Amino acid sequence: MTAPAQRARAAPPGRRVLGALRHRNYRLFFGSQIISMVGTWMQSLALPWLALQLTHSAFLVGLVLALQYLPVLALAPVGGVIADRFPKRSVLQLTQAAFILPAVFLFVVTWNHTVSYWMLVVAALAWGLVQMVDVPTRQAFAIEMVGREDLMNAIALNSSVWNAAAVIGPSLAGVVIAFFGVAPTFLFNAVSYLAVIVGLSLMHNLPRLLQETTRQPVQRRMVEGARYVRRDPVVGAMLVVVAVFSLFAMNRLTLMPLFADQVLKVGAVGFGLLMGAVGLGSLSGALALALMAPQPSGRRQFWVGAGWAAALLAFSLCRYLPLSMVLLFAAGLCQMLFLATANTRVQTATPDRLRGRVMAFYAQAVMGVGPLGATQAGALASFFGAPAAMAAGAVVAGLVIVGVRIFWPAVFTMEPSEMVA
Incomplete structure (x- = not known):
C-alpha cells in the first residue's frame, strides 16, 4: 500500500x-x-x-x-x-x-x-x-x-x-x-x-x-463472487435489504408527477418543489457525511433506513405541500445516509480480490432493479392510486428492515472493525 x-x-x-x-x-x-x-x-x-x-x-x-x-x-x-x-x-x-x-x-x-x-x-x-x-x-x-x-x-x-x-x-x-x-x-x-x-x-x-491472476473461466469467477455473497451473512443480507429499498422505496419517486397533479394539486411548480426537496435532502446527507466524517455504523444504517421508510409512509398520507416537502427532504436525507453507509460497509467487508464482483451485485441491487421498481410502482398507482402505491412500498421496506434487524441482528450490529476481511 x-x-x-x-x-x-x-x-x-x-x-x-x-x-x-x-x-x-x-x-x-x-x-x-x-x-x-x-x-x-x-x-x-x-x-x-x-x-x-x-x-x-x-x-x-x-x-x-x-x-x-x-x-x-x-x-x-x-x-x-x-x-x-x-x-x-x-x-x-x-x-x-x-x-x-x-x-x-x-x-x-x-x-x-x-x-x-x-x-x-x-x-x-x-x-x-x-x-x-x-x-x-x-x-x-x-x-x-x-x-x-x-x-x-x-x-x-x-x-x-x-x-x-x-x-x-x-x-x-x-x-x-x-x-x-x-x-x-x-x-x-x-x-x-x-x-x-x-x-x-x-x-x-x-x-x-491483490487481483485475480489465474486464468479461470468467466462463469467460474462469477460463481465465486456469488458464493461469497451467499456465504457471508452480513454482506448477503445487506445486499438484499438494499435491493428491497431500491425496489420499494427509492423508485417511488416516479410517482411524484401523480402526487403533484392529482393528490396535492400543485401543478408543475409544486412538482419541481417536491423533487427539489428530495434532491436537497440527498445533497445535505452527502455533505453531512463528507464534513462530519462519521464511522460507517450499522446501527445508524438501521435507524436511517427505518426513517426513510417512515418518511415515505407519512408523505403518502400528507395533503399539505409544505409538510410534504419536509417529509421528502427527510426521505432524501435518510436515503443518502443509508446507501452511503451500506456501500462503505460492503466494500470494507469484502476481500480485495473479490471487491469488483461483490460491487457488481451491489450495482444490481441499487441500479439494476430500478426499472422494475418504477414499473411496479406505476402499475400499483394505476389500480389503487399514487398514495396507496407509495404507502405499500414504504410498508414493505419498513417491514423488511425491521425483520432483518430482529432475525439477523448482526447485519446492523457488526461494526467495520469486525467486518474487515
Whole structure:
C-alpha cells in the first residue's frame, strides 16, 4: 500500500473531515467527476426529451430510459469479473473512452437531423453495456485511491458531486436545448468524459491490491463472487435489504408527477418543489457525511433506513405541500445516509480480490432493479392510486428492515472493525 493510503489508515478520527481530498489521486478523480457528471445529467435530460419529440409516447420514452440500466441488471457480474481481473484504472480509462461513442453518435445524427427512435434505442443499450463494466469498477476503485479509513468520505463526496450535478446538469441542458437545440448536449457529454480520462492518466502510486491472476473461466469467477455473497451473512443480507429499498422505496419517486397533479394539486411548480426537496435532502446527507466524517455504523444504517421508510409512509398520507416537502427532504436525507453507509460497509467487508464482483451485485441491487421498481410502482398507482402505491412500498421496506434487524441482528450490529476481511 502506498504512503498516502497508509497515512489515511493511521489518521486519527478528528483528521478525517474531507479526508479523501488529502489524497492526490482522489483529488484528480473528484475534479474530473464534477465535469463528467454535469455532462451525464445533461444527456439524461436530453435523451428522454428527444425520445418524446420523436414518438410522443410515454411508454417509448420509458423504454429508452429502462434500456440504459437493463445491462446492469442482467450482466453486472460480468463487469465485476473484469474489474477484479484487470487494473481498475485501465478499465475505467477504457470505459470512459467507450462512453464517448454513443454520445458522439447521438450528436451527429441529431445535428444532421437524421435521428430516428431506433438510434436512441441503440445508443441507450450501448451506454448501458459500458455502464455494466464501469459501475462495479468505479465503486471498487475508490478504496485504491483513499484507503479504508477515508472510504466513506470518498463515497460521500462522490454523492455530493452526483447530487450537485443533478441540479446543474438538467438546468444547463434546458437552457442549451431552448437556445441551440438538443445536439450540443450530447457533444458536451462526449467532451466531458475526456476530463476523467486525463484525471486517471495523471494518477500515480496507486496501491497494488491483490487481483485475480489465474486464468479461470468467466462463469467460474462469477460463481465465486456469488458464493461469497451467499456465504457471508452480513454482506448477503445487506445486499438484499438494499435491493428491497431500491425496489420499494427509492423508485417511488416516479410517482411524484401523480402526487403533484392529482393528490396535492400543485401543478408543475409544486412538482419541481417536491423533487427539489428530495434532491436537497440527498445533497445535505452527502455533505453531512463528507464534513462530519462519521464511522460507517450499522446501527445508524438501521435507524436511517427505518426513517426513510417512515418518511415515505407519512408523505403518502400528507395533503399539505409544505409538510410534504419536509417529509421528502427527510426521505432524501435518510436515503443518502443509508446507501452511503451500506456501500462503505460492503466494500470494507469484502476481500480485495473479490471487491469488483461483490460491487457488481451491489450495482444490481441499487441500479439494476430500478426499472422494475418504477414499473411496479406505476402499475400499483394505476389500480389503487399514487398514495396507496407509495404507502405499500414504504410498508414493505419498513417491514423488511425491521425483520432483518430482529432475525439477523448482526447485519446492523457488526461494526467495520469486525467486518474487515
